[in-house]
Amino acid sequence: MNTLKGFARGIWGGKLLLTYTVLLSLTLFILMPFMIIFLKSVGKDWFGKRWFPPTLTLEWYEWAIEIVHLPDVMKNTLIIAALAVGMSTVIGIFSVWAFGRRHLPGKEILMAIILLPRMIPTITYALGIARIFYGLDLVNTHLGVALAHVAVCAPYSILILSATFEALDERVLEASAVCGANALRTFFFVTLPLIMPGILSSMIFTFSTSYNEFTLTLMTYGPDTMTLPTRTYLAVGEGYWEVTSAMSVIMVIPSLLILLFIQRQVKPEKLVGGFKGV
Amino acid sequence: MSEWMIELHEVSKRYGDLIANDRLSLHVKKGELITLLGPSGCGKTTAMRCITGQHRPDEGRVFIGGNDVTDVPTHKRDLGMVFQNFALFPHMTVYDNVDFPLMIRGLPKEQRRALVADALRLIRMEGLEQRSPRQLSGGQQQRVGLARALVYRPKVLLLDEPLSNLDAKLREEMRFEIKEVVTKLEMTAVYVTHDQAEALALSDRVAVMKDGRIQQIGTPRDIYETPRTLFVADFIGLSDFIQGNVLAIENDRARISIDGLQLRVNRTSDLTVGQAVTLFVRPNNLELLDAGAETGENVFEASISKMTYLGDTIDYRVILPNRQELRVQTDGQRRFEPGSEVLVRFPPDRCHLIAESE
Amino acid sequence: MVRSSVTVALEWRANMRGFFARRGAWLITLLLLLPAMASFFGLFFYPFMVTVVLSLRPEGEAVGWTLEHYMAFLSDPNSRNIVLLTFVLAIGATFFSIVLSVPLSLILRDKVKGHRFFRLIMMIPLVIPGLIGALGLLVLFGNRGWFNLFIRDFVPFVQGPVNINYTVPGLILFYVWLYFPYTFLTTLGTLEGLDPAIEEAARVSGADRWQVLRHIVLPLITPGILSGSVLTFMAAFGAFSIPLVAGGDHRPLSVEVYKQIDMFIPARWSRASATAVLMGAMQVIFLSLYMRFLKRETRS
Numbered sequence: 001m002n003t004l005k006g007f008a009r010g011i012w013g014g015k016l017l018l019t020y021t022v023l024l025s026l027t028l029f030i031l032m033p034f035m036i037i038f039l040k041s042v043g044k045d046w047f048g049k050r051w052f053p054p055t056l057t058l059e060w061y062e063w064a065i066e067i068v069h070l071p072d073v074m075k076n077t078l079i080i081a082a083l084a085v086g087m088s089t090v091i092g093i094f095s096v097w098a099f100g101r102r103h104l105p106g107k108e109i110l111m112a113i114i115l116l117p118r119m120i121p122t123i124t125y126a127l128g129i130a131r132i133f134y135g136l137d138l139v140n141t142h143l144g145v146a147l148a149h150v151a152v153c154a155p156y157s158i159l160i161l162s163a164t165f166e167a168l169d170e171r172v173l174e175a176s177a178v179c180g181a182n183a184l185r186t187f188f189f190v191t192l193p194l195i196m197p198g199i200l201s202s203m204i205f206t207f208s209t210s211y212n213e214f215t216l217t218l219m220t221y222g223p224d225t226m227t228l229p230t231r232t233y234l235a236v237g238e239g240y241w242e243v244t245s246a247m248s249v250i251m252v253i254p255s256l257l258i259l260l261f262i263q264r265q266v267k268p269e270k271l272v273g274g275f276k277g278v
Numbered sequence: 279m280s281e282w283m284i285e286l287h288e289v290s291k292r293y294g295d296l297i298a299n300d301r302l303s304l305h306v307k308k309g310e311l312i313t314l315l316g317p318s319g320c321g322k323t324t325a326m327r328c329i330t331g332q333h334r335p336d337e338g339r340v341f342i343g344g345n346d347v348t349d350v351p352t353h354k355r356d357l358g359m360v361f362q363n364f365a366l367f368p369h370m371t372v373y374d375n376v377d378f379p380l381m382i383r384g385l386p387k388e389q390r391r392a393l394v395a396d397a398l399r400l401i402r403m404e405g406l407e408q409r410s411p412r413q414l415s416g417g418q419q420q421r422v423g424l425a426r427a428l429v430y431r432p433k434v435l436l437l438d439e440p441l442s443n444l445d446a447k448l449r450e451e452m453r454f455e456i457k458e459v460v461t462k463l464e465m466t467a468v469y470v471t472h473d474q475a476e477a478l479a480l481s482d483r484v485a486v487m488k489d490g491r492i493q494q495i496g497t498p499r500d501i502y503e504t505p506r507t508l509f510v511a512d513f514i515g516l517s518d519f520i521q522g523n524v525l526a527i528e529n530d531r532a533r534i535s536i537d538g539l540q541l542r543v544n545r546t547s548d549l550t551v552g553q554a555v556t557l558f559v560r561p562n563n564l565e566l567l568d569a570g571a572e573t574g575e576n577v578f579e580a581s582i583s584k585m586t587y588l589g590d591t592i593d594y595r596v597i598l599p600n601r602q603e604l605r606v607q608t609d610g611q612r613r614f615e616p617g618s619e620v621l622v623r624f625p626p627d628r629c630h631l632i633a634e635s636e
Numbered sequence: 637m638v639r640s641s642v643t644v645a646l647e648w649r650a651n652m653r654g655f656f657a658r659r660g661a662w663l664i665t666l667l668l669l670l671p672a673m674a675s676f677f678g679l680f681f682y683p684f685m686v687t688v689v690l691s692l693r694p695e696g697e698a699v700g701w702t703l704e705h706y707m708a709f710l711s712d713p714n715s716r717n718i719v720l721l722t723f724v725l726a727i728g729a730t731f732f733s734i735v736l737s738v739p740l741s742l743i744l745r746d747k748v749k750g751h752r753f754f755r756l757i758m759m760i761p762l763v764i765p766g767l768i769g770a771l772g773l774l775v776l777f778g779n780r781g782w783f784n785l786f787i788r789d790f791v792p793f794v795q796g797p798v799n800i801n802y803t804v805p806g807l808i809l810f811y812v813w814l815y816f817p818y819t820f821l822t823t824l825g826t827l828e829g830l831d832p833a834i835e836e837a838a839r840v841s842g843a844d845r846w847q848v849l850r851h852i853v854l855p856l857i858t859p860g861i862l863s864g865s866v867l868t869f870m871a872a873f874g875a876f877s878i879p880l881v882a883g884g885d886h887r888p889l890s891v892e893v894y895k896q897i898d899m900f901i902p903a904r905w906s907r908a909s910a911t912a913v914l915m916g917a918m919q920v921i922f923l924s925l926y927m928r929f930l931k932r933e934t935r936s
Contacts, residue, residue, distance in 0.1 A: 033772020098668035121874035128683025151679035365833035379841035
């Protein structure tokens with residue numbers, strides 16, 4: 001035990017070296033899958049046990065665009081995401097407005113119910129959604145896939161927005177009323193500007209959720225509503241690793257942009273913290 | 279071993295461009311309670327952190343009990359510390375909190391139990407051993423903090439604004455309690471605060487700090503009655519300041535002129551004729567007389583411009599013939615209405631000259 | 637006190653007005669909650685019920701009740717392995733996420749040089765489709781991937797390629813890659829929420845860094861870490877895309893559900909539903925037991 005303690009103290013003493021070893025190896029662990037995918041997407045004749053591809057090419061990107069119809073897939077993904085974001089944000093604003101601005105009994109229970117879809121494996125209700133949407137002819141429509149996404153996006157939106165609303169100081173609104181503004185003016189000139197950052201980050205997060213959603217899409221998509229994750233999955237089955245890599249690279253770029261935005265706008269630690277106790 | 283328990287030798291500490299401590303020197307005697315007093319940003323907290331070892335000074339040395347501890351880590355300096363926000367360990371009971379330093383020091387169980395019981399008795403917290411800190415009031419929490427800092431009888435006790443988070447009435451009670459405990463145990467203590475009343479009530483000596491340096495150090499009485507700089511005079515208590523020039527020096531008095539008015543006041547040693555000085559006097563040391571009364575030395579005509587009733591005192595704003603406004607506080611036996619003409623008397627023993635002008 | 641009839645009348649009127657105002661407010665509240673309720677019932681509750689009903693119907697029929705699908709799953713000797721695998725993956729991923737997160741958060745809390753950059757990197761898996769992460773990891777750890785090249789070129793005494801892909805430890809590794817940020821972020825948040833004065837108090841009391849960590853920091857952050865790890869557990873338990881493409885023969889419950897409708901013709905919807913319902917029940921039961929355990933631990 002004492003040797004162990006001494007060892008731990010020694011490590012603690014040589015802290016800086018250890019710190020950066022840990023940080024850099026973790027960074028590599030996280031980044032290397034992307035690096036190797038990127039190299040695969042621009043490499044040609046990368047067979048056998050080599051560290052790097054012998055020749056570089058953009059061929060696979062052309063394939064991705066022409067054969068896999070990447071632009072169409074991208075368009076579908078964005079339309080679906082836009083619909084899902086729009087619906088979830090409206091749902092989010094309305095319900096958070098009801099939660100925060102009105103005295104509501106049983107608020108905690110209501111919140112727990114709304115967050116329930118996040119606690120149960122998606123596949124359990126994805127099956128039901130698929131069956132219902134088959135019956136309603138919603139499968140293979142943009143609206144249908146987007147609606148399915150709303151099932152997971154709306155709780156997220158409510159969660160983020162309720163954090164914003166709770167931070168809203170009620171006295172500011174009272175001050176506005178005292179200054180003579182009616183409810184409508186108060187909303188447009190005081191409330192809205194104050195909650196705009198929250199709405200924006202809710203939109204970003206729901207966009208990211210919809211953009212990445214795989215399970216629900218798989219249960220409701222069709223040839224006309226192929227999204228990026230489903231297309232990538234099918235491409236894996238088809239065995240074109242290089243083309244799949246090229247698609248993956250294109251697909252990752254928006255996600256990374258979102259990450260940069262999130263990092264600058266909101267503290268994500270706060271958002272994850274919102275799950276606590278759920 | 280030297281007579282000093284804590285010595286700071288020319289300690290400097292910078293944060294980027296900001297100089298928190300500027301060649302600060304401080305000597306604390308064994309068994310003395312010294313207060314570092316000053317507005318926020320004056321470097322008092324930095325000075326304390328140099329003593330605890332949370333900061334390493336950029337220049338200068340720190341001695342505790344005669345040993346150079348500049349490069350000794352905090353946990354080996356044998357200190358006790360009381361924090362502004364109590365900083366009790368929330369996952370431990372009162373007993374475990376107080377026991378923690380003893381447990382870390384690996385003392386035998388029996389001895390620990392006795393020491394903890396002693397410490398809790400000292401702060402009158404017996405019977406609450408198994409409470410969690412969350413179940414205690416602010417005052418009780420701070421008493422536990424004090425017990426935790428004292429239980430192992432450290433060489434030095436540090437108190438970092440320990441009463442700032444308590445309400446006014448409790449603060450006054452705790453002041454005496456801390457003073458009592460520290461005196462009883464003959465601890466050497468450094469107390470940091472921005473509250474002058476606290477500093478004056480508690481300390482053996484007060485060090486008034488500004489811009490990372492000590493402006494004046496002395497007994498509370500020295501500091502209050504004979505401040506050596508304008509800052510100290512202004513920071514502690516209420517003061518009136520009047521600019522003037524030295525006319526003549528006569529034995530232990532100096533004659534100064536203020537816009538043609540002549541005053542005779544106590545002399546400070548380092549004055550030369552013609553020098554610009556500031557006269558400083560506490561508002562409750564000035565006397566107001568009826569306009570008809572006999573004039574004499576240090577008595578001037580003035581008019582009352584404002585009167586504020588403060589309960590046990592009355593606060594007047596008085597305009598001198600040179601249009602300077604003075605603040606005068608009286609006990610309210612004799613009342614003057616705003617606009618009325620009065621005489622103001624400057625008692626020579628109560629006026630002090632500071633050899634600097636604003 | 638004498639109250640004139642006028643005051644009484646005025647009060648009564650004010651009360652009535654308040655009542656009607658409150659009723660109006662109620663109506664508005666209900667209207668505002670309507671979209672959320674519609675989406676909850678239409679997209680979660682009703683589909684969930686459909687899944688439950690489906691699981692009780694004979695395969696391919698719209699009428700009749702049966703428990704045969706549950707019996708089939710429970711009596712299938714393979715089921716035990718599937719359930720076991722799902723829990724091993726989820727608990728393993730949660731455990732290693734915590735092991736990874738604690739030192740990492742301790743390092744990044746100290747605001748070492750470049751800590752912003754490292755924080756950003758650690759959040760990448762949160763915003764990336766799991767599928768792409770799985771693809772990259774498959775290539776990286778494949779027989780011709782960098783990992784095995786590194787072992788061939790730099791690690792002595794290890795013969796041949798090390799198999800990671802399509803093994804259980806490999807899957808856990810992939811899960812950790814994708815889901816550890818949840819645990820990391822909550823751990824970091826808990827650590828940064830600690831009052832620095834508490835650690836200073838321990839230091840001044842004579843505790844060295846190691847003792848502060850052991851007696852003060854770790855006990856204080858444990859409840860936060862454990863409740864944060866619930867997120868990683870939930871994500872890992874329900875994980876679908878990673879085991880689907882990187883699981884090989886190892887199929888946890890989610891993939892098993894999908895297999896029933898993807899690999900059989902005609903699709904076995906009822907069997908799939910029964911499996912999904914059991915999966916949901918298992919997660920809810922496990923989570924509530926865990927939460928209860930957590931609550932008891934933090935209370936004592």
